[in-house]
Amino acid sequence: MAFDKMELRDIEVWDGNFAAAQAMRQCQIDVVAAYPITPSTPIVEGYAKFLADGYVEGEFVMVESEHAAMSGCIGAAAAGGRVATATSSQGFALMVETLYQASGMRLPIVLNVVNRALAAPLNVNGDHSDMYLGRDSGWIQFDAYCPQDAYDLNFIAFRVAEDHDVRLPAMVHQDGFMTSHTAQGVHTMDDDTAYSFVGDFKPMNDMLDFEHPVTHGVQTEEDWHFEHKARQHNDLMTKVFPKIEAAFDDFEKLTGRRYNLVEKYDLDDADVAVVCMGTSVETAREVAKEMREKGIKAGVLGLRVIRPFPFFQIQEALKDVKAIAALDRSSPNGAPGMLFNELAGCLFNTDTKAMLSGYVYGLGGRDLTKKHLTDLYTELQANVDAGKITTPLQQFIGVRGPKLAFL
């Protein structure tokens, strides 16, 4: 192949954006159509530089909007190539229409989403509003907690999405600034090892295969639409988890790094647990450890895969926990919160008597401090001691002014 290899040190100090860009280089993506937006800009900028410097054999398509960026990716993926892009926030919102097209057309595109708040008011910092906006779009959603995860999950996303039994697009989420612009040590793979994990792209129903003409993006009305959507959902529900788990197993064999559908931390004997996503998972682990030193049996459940939702894995992980906090980093705007609702759905038909309370936190990049989490665990323990929930069901953490609580 006509490109240069790059020498990497075993541990590079990279931020999440550069880690994702390096993963995209090592996967040798054929087409990136992109419209840069903060805080995801350095991902596609990095890829474009690798391309210009001869490290990638591919095509960078400059477009006039995120809607066009995803449209370009859809076209390239339908033509039969390995395709990826990156976006955030408003750009993600503008992509939404085309996200449903990509999943409905079963095109294995990888989208790096650097999570950021949605306006108004305008805000460039990290929260999960855009990630939540994508959750019904039919994409697989992986969640990174740190730059290492952002690197690793890109390879896993390509492996799973491009599998001919799956053929569904995948997002790799990382927290805006808190991961994307935070430099940490990242264990790297050399170029050959990294590429061997994803392998050569194997086209399926590609439009450039003129011997086998196919139609993409058809219209179906009430005669067939439901069957298409039902089969798509069926595949997302039944075919994706085994492929993800196989990819996680193979990745562990290759690198020694273990990923799981849900990431359990000290949950086996936990009385109180926090369920959250993104960088908060790691901070919560540190606080849970400190709570144990104070005699509170604290644990953390992190979602590694958000869609498909690991319903039974979460049931199992939380079955003996007495008080659970669902932490939503997105304004539910008139509901209890996505994680609260999903957890309630998971646990409702089980024997658990766990008390579930919801917390909204960190909007627009507001800091989630260790102090906040210490107070939260203390509150959960108070619920356990009292045998009932002693606080409102929906509280806001870290907002200025009078304490906000609802439900």
Add this chain to the structure above:
Amino acid sequence: MLEIRWHSRAGQGAVTGAKGLADVISTTGKHVQAFAFYGSAKRGAAMTAYNRVDDKMIMNHEKYMEPDYVFVIDPALVYTSDVTINHKDTTKYIITTHMTTDELIASQPKLEGKEVYTVDCIQIAQDTIGRPIPNTPMLGAFMKVSGMYDIEFFKESMQRILAKLPQKIIDANMIAIQRAYDEVK
């Protein structure tokens, strides 16, 4: 855990400095984290950047920090920002100024009773690099105050990190680092 907060203006290289320091420390087997608060990031606006260093994997992603060291790389920020916010009794300050340490403390009473070191990173950068980019000299001063690494090892490491720059600029940075190392008081 060693924690550092940088006070800078956007464009003075605090983020590059914090990431460069993290990179050097990482090569010695320690775990590192470098990040910044950007806001709307207008060139010249006051901003802060951060380093965490530990022997264990760093799990803490909170932005709140009670720093062991505070680096101030723009002289005016001592007066327009609160460089002592969230301080500990043991917090050490390395501040860019043309004044002596005593003169500086007299001009900013908040620094009274604190462990303050001064060095004129702006002048050093002007003299050597030819531009007021005070980030690498600050790291030279930090090596002296903290005794973290031998200055020759640190300069060698920084040469690798700055490798993308023209040789002339790299050489100028090495002189700047050494001068700040020698001049910090």
